[in-house]
Amino acid sequence: MKLNTKSRYAVMALADMSKFPLDSPVSLRDISLRQSISLLYLEQIFLKLKKNEIVKSVRGSNGGYVLRKDPKNIKLSEIFQAVDQKVKTVGCKKDSKKGCNGKSAKCITHELWDELDLYINNFFENKNLSDLLMTKERRN
Amino acid sequence: MKLNTKSRYAVMALADMSKFPLDSPVSLRDISLRQSISLLYLEQIFLKLKKNEIVKSVRGSNGGYVLRKDPKNIKLSEIFQAVDQKVKTVGCKKDSKKGCNGKSAKCITHELWDELDLYINNFFENKNLSDLLMTKERRN
DNA sequence: TATATACCCGACTAAAATAGTCAAGTATTA
DNA sequence: TAATACTTGACTATTTTAGTCGGGTATATA
Ligand code: FES
Ligand code: FES
Numbered sequence A, B: 001m002k003l004n005t006k007s008r009y010a011v012m013a014l015a016d017m018s019k020f021p022l023d024s025p026v027s028l029r030d031i032s033l034r035q036s037i038s039l040l041y042l043e044q045i046f047l048k049l050k051k052n053e054i055v056k057s058v059r060g061s062n063g064g065y066v067l068r069k070d071p072k073n074i075k076l077s078e079i080f081q082a083v084d085q086k087v088k089t090v091g092c093k094k095d096s097k098k099g100c101n102g103k104s105a106k107c108i109t110h111e112l113w114d115e116l117d118l119y120i121n122n123f124f125e126n127k128n129l130s131d132l133l134m135t136k137e138r139r140n
Numbered sequence C: 001t002a003t004a005t006a007c008c009c010g011a012c013t014a015a016a017a018t019a020g021t022c023a024a025g026t027a028t029t030a
Numbered sequence D: 001t002a003a004t005a006c007t008t009g010a011c012t013a014t015t016t017t018a019g020t021c022g023g024g025t026a027t028a029t030a
Helices: A005-018 A028-035 A039-051 A076-082 A110-125 A129-139 B005-018 B028-035 B039-051 B076-082 B110-125 B129-139
Strands: A055-058 A064-067 B055-058 B064-067
Touching: A005 A028, A005 A039, A005 A064, A005 A076, A005 A129, A028 A039, A028 A064, A039 A055, A039 A064, A039 A076, A076 A110, A110 B110, B005 B028, B005 B039, B005 B064, B005 B076, B005 B129, B028 B039, B028 B064, B039 B055, B039 B064, B039 B076, B076 B110
Parallel strands: none
Antiparallel strands: A055 A064, B055 B064
C-alpha cells in the first residue's frame, strides 16, 4: 500500500503553487528548488497535469505553469487520475468474467476489495488543494 | 495503490478456512486447489500467519492449519500486519527529523498522508473475516 | 515400521514496476 | 539574440514483487 512518487510529487508541487498568486506563472525550477524534487521529473509530471487540464503552461522567459482552477476546486482525485495513480487495489477486471486467479467466477474476496477501492477513492474525492494549505497554516 | 498478492492471498485463504469446521485442520493443498493459489507460495504465507499467531499448525498426515480465533474476532488489520503489508503510503519515517525529500522538515503534504494512512487502517480495523463470508452468502 | 502426507525454512530468481535521466528540441521575453 | 522555460519520446538503473526450489521434520495410519 504505497503511493508512487509521481502522485506524491504532483500533489506537493500543486500545493506549492497554490501558495502563490494564482494568475502569475510559477516555474518548475522554483518548485524544484523549494520542494527538492528533480526538475526533469517535475517536467514529466506537469506534462500530464497539463494534458488533464489541471494546469496550463506559459512558455518562454518568465513562463511557468498556472492553475486552471481555484485550489479549493481541485480535488485530489483529479490529480491522481491525471498522473495515472489508480486506486485499484487488485488487478482483476471489473467487467471480465474471469476472477483474479484466472478462474471463471469472481473470487471470495472480490467484493471486499471493491469496497476498499470505493472507500479510498472517497478520501481523495473529499480533499482539495486548499485543505492541504489550511492544515499547514494552522501549525505554522 | 495496489495490494500485494501476499496479503490478498492471505485474506483469501483465511476466508476459505473460515467456511469449514473451525476445529479440524485444513490443508494448504486443499486451499491451493479451491482458490487457485500456488501451494509453495501459500506455505510461505502461512509461515507468517503462524508466527503471528493467527493460525496454528497440525503436522503430519491429515494435518493442516487451524484458526486460533473465531473468524469474527480476526480483523483484517491483524492479517495485514502478519504478512508485512503495511499501510504506509509514504516512506518518510515517523520520528525522523528528515522529511521525505531529505530536507530537514516535514514536507508540505506530510500531514495529508498521515491522515490517509489512518483512514485506510480504519477500514481494516473494522473488518473481520466473518464480514467477508456474510457478503458472499447474501449473494449466493 | 514403512510410507505418505503435510508442515518448515532459507535461499534464490525472473519479471515487472518505479523513479528517475537524457537528448534534442520549441516558444517567448527582455 | 541570449536566456529562460516548457515539450516530448526514449532510455535505464534500481527496487520490488511474485513466486520457485531444495532439502528438511513431524505425525498418522495401513
Ligand atoms: S476476482 Fe476480483 S479480486 Fe479476486
Ligand atoms: S515529509 Fe513525510 S511525506 Fe514528506
